[in-house]
Amino acid sequence: MIPEVIKPVPVRPKKNALHFYKSVNVESAIESLKAENHVIIADYYSSGLLLLKELKKHLNKSLPNMSFLEQREYRAEYQKLSNLILMEIKNHSLAVKKAPAIGWLEKLYQESEPFYLSLPQIQGLNSAWQWYIKGVSIPVLRNKIHPFYGVYFPTRFDHLIVFDNWLKRYNGPKKSAMDIGIGSGVLSLQMMKYGFQKVYGTDVNQNAIIGLKEFMGETKLSRKIELDHGNLFGKWDKETELIVFNPPWLPKSHDLNRLDEAMYYHETLFDEFFSAAKERLLPDGRIVLLFSNLAQITGAAKEHPIERELANGGRYKLENYYKKRVKSASKKTKRNQSWRAKEEVELWELSMVG
Numbered sequence: 001m002i003p004e005v006i007k008p009v010p011v012r013p014k015k016n017a018l019h020f021y022k023s024v025n026v027e028s029a030i031e032s033l034k035a036e037n038h039v040i041i042a043d044y045y046s047s048g049l050l051l052l053k054e055l056k057k058h059l060n061k062s063l064p065n066m067s068f069l070e071q072r073e074y075r076a077e078y079q080k081l082s083n084l085i086l087m088e089i090k091n092h093s094l095a096v097k098k099a100p101a102i103g104w105l106e107k108l109y110q111e112s113e114p115f116y117l118s119l120p121q122i123q124g125l126n127s128a129w130q131w132y133i134k135g136v137s138i139p140v141l142r143n144k145i146h147p148f149y150g151v152y153f154p155t156r157f158d159h160l161i162v163f164d165n166w167l168k169r170y171n172g173p174k175k176s177a178m179d180i181g182i183g184s185g186v187l188s189l190q191m192m193k194y195g196f197q198k199v200y201g202t203d204v205n206q207n208a209i210i211g212l213k214e215f216m217g218e219t220k221l222s223r224k225i226e227l228d229h230g231n232l233f234g235k236w237d238k239e240t241e242l243i244v245f246n247p248p249w250l251p252k253s254h255d256l257n258r259l260d261e262a263m264y265y266h267e268t269l270f271d272e273f274f275s276a277a278k279e280r281l282l283p284d285g286r287i288v289l290l291f292s293n294l295a296q297i298t299g300a301a302k303e304h305p306i307e308r309e310l311a312n313g314g315r316y317k318l319e320n321y322y323k324k325r326v327k328s329a330s331k332k333t334k335r336n337q338s339w340r341a342k343e344e345v346e347l348w349e350l351s352m353v354g
């Protein structure tokens with residue numbers, strides 16, 4: 001059974017919450033946030049955006065925001081204070097003027113009573129709704145994907161291009177494959193494109209499973225891609241010729257929520273994956289891992305988990321390795337992201353030893 005959908009949890013405003021209107025002094029609202037009080041936006045949606053902008057300006061004055069680690073610290077403070085800014089939701093809509101219509105407020109919430117969400121939660125719901133309804137074009141796929149709320153989807157595509165080239169060259173059997181951490185289903189859809197008959201997908205994030213089930217509906221695809229909500233291989237214990245995993249690329253440095261789990265890995269994730277994969281891979285089968293040097297070039301990790309497995313695990317050998325330089329970030333960015341110039345995505349094709 002799939003647990004209930006993940007959604008932003010309503011916030012109960014503190015008694016001394018300040019009501020913010022465009023006419024209210026912004027400084028006093030920021031002082032209120034710093035004193036850990038809630039600020040409720042009472043007139044226009046844009047008043048909330050104005051307060052966020054002023055909060056950023058304020059933090060920029062007091063916190064450096066240059067290195068990768070400083071950026072993390074700045075973001076943590078911004079996150080803490082901005083989450084104290086609230087808006088009311090009434091009848092599945094935002095109760096402020098000139099607010100965007102956000103379909104998730106109806107799709108995800110049954111509440112009939114008014115409730116409050118923080119502005120960053122609302123912004124997250126709003127942009128997720130735009131992605132969901134407009135869809136996201138993926139260069140290696142014919143149709144757009146429609147990512148469900150709270151599910152990772154790719155915004156850069158270099159690794160997908162590398163995987164596509166690998167699939168083009170792959171001439172092994174295509175009866176079945178497993179897609180670990182299926183997310184919005186992009187890798188499975190690529191495998192379908194290249195003629196795989198069946199894909200068994202999993203994800204620890206239930207929204208990924210709920211979203212893909214909704215996306216596939218009763219179509220032919222829903223019989224070709226079978227899903228399970230669970231850790232690593234979930235309930236799938238059959239043998240297969242191909243196991244694909246695009247894991248998180250950075251080691252965990254804080255408690256993880258479900259969306260973070262698309263980005264950050266637990267210390268034991270790779271060892272558990274390699275051990276479970278060995279039980280399920282057919283003798284001539286392949287594991288394909290998509291990875292990146294992001295953790296190494298930003299100093300977030302000293303070890304590369306796949307290199308470590310190959311050096312010490314004794315379970316797999318390297319069949320092929322491909323890498324691709326990631327297109328550099330926009331020149332407009334103010335932060336120091338010089339490490340981006342060195343970013344490369346990697347495809348590791350492994351087979352079993354012995």
Ligand SMILES: C[S@@+](CC[C@H](N)C(=O)[O-])C[C@H]1O[C@@H](n2cnc3c(N)ncnc32)[C@H](O)[C@@H]1O
Pocket residue numbers: 152153154180181182183184185186187202203204205208230231232233246247248249258261262263269
């Ligand atoms: C980087 S995203 C990749 C998603 C998708 N495969 C793609 O390539 O677009 C990693 C995915 O793995 C999932 N994930 C992380 N740890 C997992 C685990 N232990 N078991 C199953 N899925 C996991 C995350 O929820 C996320 O959807």
